[in-house]
Amino acid sequence: xxxxxxxxxxxxxxxxxxxxxxxxxxxxxxxxxxxxxxxxxxxxxxxxxxxxxxxxxxxxxxxxxxxxxxxxxxxxxxxxxxxxxxxxxxxxxxxxxxxxxxxxxxxxxxxxxxx
Amino acid sequence: xxxxxxxxxxxxxxxxxxxxxxxxxxxxxxxxxxxxxxxxxxxxxxxxxxxxxxxxxxxxxxxxxxxxxxxxxxxxxxxxxxxxxxxxxxxxxxxxxxxxxxxxxxxxxxxxxxxxxxxxxxxxxxxxxxxxxxxxxxxxxxxxxxxxxxxxxxxxxxxxxxxxxxxxxxxxxxxxxxxxxxxxxxxxxxxxxxxxxxxxxxxxxxxxxxxxxxxxxxxxxxxxxxxxxxxxxxxxxxxxxxxxxxxxxxxxxxxxxxxxxxxxxxxxxxxxxxxxxxxxxxxxxxxxxxxxxxxxxxxxxxxxxxxxxxxxxxxxxxxxxxxxxxxxxxxxxxxxxxxxxxxxxxxxxxxxxxxxxxxxxxxxxxxxxxxxxxxxxxxxxxxxxxxxxxxxxxxxxxxxxxxxxxxxxxxxxxxxxxxxxxxxxxxxxxxxxxxxxxxxxxxxxxxxxxxxxxxxxxxxxxxxxxxxxxxxxxxxxxxxxxx
Numbered sequence: 001x002x003x004x005x006x007x008x009x010x011x012x013x014x015x016x017x018x019x020x021x022x023x024x025x026x027x028x029x030x031x032x033x034x035x036x037x038x039x040x041x042x043x044x045x046x047x048x049x050x051x052x053x054x055x056x057x058x059x060x061x062x063x064x065x066x067x068x069x070x071x072x073x074x075x076x077x078x079x080x081x082x083x084x085x086x087x088x089x090x091x092x093x094x095x096x097x098x099x100x101x102x103x104x105x106x107x108x109x110x111x112x113x114x115x
Numbered sequence: 116x117x118x119x120x121x122x123x124x125x126x127x128x129x130x131x132x133x134x135x136x137x138x139x140x141x142x143x144x145x146x147x148x149x150x151x152x153x154x155x156x157x158x159x160x161x162x163x164x165x166x167x168x169x170x171x172x173x174x175x176x177x178x179x180x181x182x183x184x185x186x187x188x189x190x191x192x193x194x195x196x197x198x199x200x201x202x203x204x205x206x207x208x209x210x211x212x213x214x215x216x217x218x219x220x221x222x223x224x225x226x227x228x229x230x231x232x233x234x235x236x237x238x239x240x241x242x243x244x245x246x247x248x249x250x251x252x253x254x255x256x257x258x259x260x261x262x263x264x265x266x267x268x269x270x271x272x273x274x275x276x277x278x279x280x281x282x283x284x285x286x287x288x289x290x291x292x293x294x295x296x297x298x299x300x301x302x303x304x305x306x307x308x309x310x311x312x313x314x315x316x317x318x319x320x321x322x323x324x325x326x327x328x329x330x331x332x333x334x335x336x337x338x339x340x341x342x343x344x345x346x347x348x349x350x351x352x353x354x355x356x357x358x359x360x361x362x363x364x365x366x367x368x369x370x371x372x373x374x375x376x377x378x379x380x381x382x383x384x385x386x387x388x389x390x391x392x393x394x395x396x397x398x399x400x401x402x403x404x405x406x407x408x409x410x411x412x413x414x415x416x417x418x419x420x421x422x423x424x425x426x427x428x429x430x431x432x433x434x435x436x437x438x439x440x441x442x443x444x445x446x447x448x449x450x451x452x453x454x455x456x457x458x459x460x461x462x463x464x465x466x467x468x469x470x471x472x473x474x475x476x477x478x479x480x481x482x483x484x485x486x487x488x489x490x491x492x493x494x495x496x497x498x499x500x501x502x503x504x505x506x507x508x509x510x511x512x513x514x515x516x517x518x519x520x521x522x523x524x525x526x527x528x529x530x531x532x533x534x535x536x537x538x539x540x541x542x543x544x545x546x547x548x549x550x551x552x553x554x555x556x557x558x559x560x561x562x563x564x565x566x567x568x569x570x571x572x573x574x575x576x577x578x579x580x581x582x583x584x585x586x587x588x589x590x591x592x593x594x595x596x597x598x
Contacts (some may be wrong), residue, residue, distance in 0.1 A: 028307075
């Protein structure tokens with residue numbers, strides 16, 4: 001079984017929901033997520049909504065989405081973002097995870113695309 | 116010491132199951148990238164953003180580094196105890212990675228397995244941590260010296276034979292820490308950090324990041340269309356086209372914009388004292404109990420058990436902030452945090468600390484004999500108790516000067532160098548100007564007064580004040596604990 005390091009998000013083909021969660025280790029650290037859409041349904045998730053989360057948003061199958069995640073570290077720590085797409089029936093269609101570590105004072109960003 | 120065989124077998128199986136080729140992650144040359152657009156763009160971000168507008172922090176840390184490349188490199192570079200890939204230590208590491216029971220890191224010459232902190236969270240009763248340090252086993256020092264005393268090549272041959280039989284797990288140290296006090300402030304510090312972050316991010320940064328996200332997505336969509344138009348599925352199929360290269364340049368320039376946004380966020384956070392929160396947590400009155408057990412193969416040395424009780428506090432702490440806010444009718448939150456940081460003792464440049472500790476350690480008896488070589492070594496069981504006090508205070512606003520008192524008592528059975536030994540040192544450290552540092556060959560001037568309860572414990576001094584006391588001065592580059 002190969003160790004898969006790239007997790008591709010499957011194409012969203014039906015009514016679906018995006019669930020975004022940020023898990024924190026160490027810290028304090030804080031983050032925010034900007035959700036860009038090719039339609040007109042952009043969204044912005046604040047730190048308090050992301051942890052423990054999930055912050056949710058309905059997805060339109062006609063659109064593509066991009067998530068820009070910004071993280072600041074008040075103290076050494078690590079944060080893991082999980083972006084999950086679930087169908088109307090509650091089934092998980094796809095999951096993508098990214099982890100970042102940082103020292104006190106670091107400010108970093110990450111980008112994720114759906115699909 | 117060895118892990119139970121059954122566990123070793125299970126770990127080995129897990130590791131084998133995870134073996135496999137790692138995908139190519141190079142995004143420098145798009146033609147060598149056989150993935151899709153999304154992976155390519157994320158990997159492009161992995162390399163960081165170029166250009167003068169990017170923050171030093173983002174460049175230093177590779178601010179836009181991605182999970183995929185970082186993880187691939189981490190897995191590739193992860194060390195094994197014997198320096199050779201595929202050992203049992205690799206299996207343990209992959210076990211941790213796969214089951215997410217903890218993390219693995221390198222500290223000096225040791226490979227460290229850290230159990231996930233949330234597994235040892237005792238809520239109001241404090242928090243614990245458990246970790247195992249796996250060191251490369253070496254022949255026990257006194258035994259090595261005994262072999263060296265043997266004639267001709269006998270000693271080195273014997274040493275070589277023994278060392279070749281060491282396994283990766285023949286020197287393991289288990290460390291458990293229970294901490295009470297510092298952890299209790301978690302919710303307060305998190306709330307404070309969140310308030311400051313929200314205030315810093317929701318200004319001009321949030322709309323700029325939202326705009327950058329839209330632009331990045333737009334480039335990605337146009338790249339997707341380019342690929343579909345050519346009937347291609349991978350970046351490598353259109354990598355040389357001018358349309359693709361233009362889009363890539365556009366994407367890179369958006370990454371530079373994100374660098375600007377991060378710099379703006381960093382400036383906002385700095386203004387509100389965000390980075391000081393870590394110091395305030397460190398300064399919380401904290402009790403800690405450390406328990407350590409080091410187990411080694413017989414020839415690598417005796418087992419050692421130790422315990423340490425520690426109390427520490429600093430003048431900058433969340434408790435101090437809370438008291439100040441209550442006393443002065445201020446907000447115990449982001450609003451008045453900056454004002455608190457300007458008061459004496461709370462400023463990053465004029466803080467104090469206190470550390471008290473008591474230690475006990477016990478080393479098992481060590482016995483080894485090789486009759487045919489006439490070698491015999493028998494070291495009795497030994498115990499050491501010690502206690503120490505450390506107090507420090509910064510004397511100037513620019514962090515250029517501080518004074519520290521360190522006092523230590525210890526008593527070791529069977530060790531004449533540590534029998535009823537008390538030594539105290541009062542030091543004044545002055546950071547030198549760049550010009551003086553160049554001339555003096557070091558960045559700090561340190562002047563110390565040393566006192567010991569016996570003349571033989573005092574050590575060398577530059578000026579003798581009495582048999583038990585002396586004055587020392589030096590210029591060094593060592594970073595002091597209170598720096």
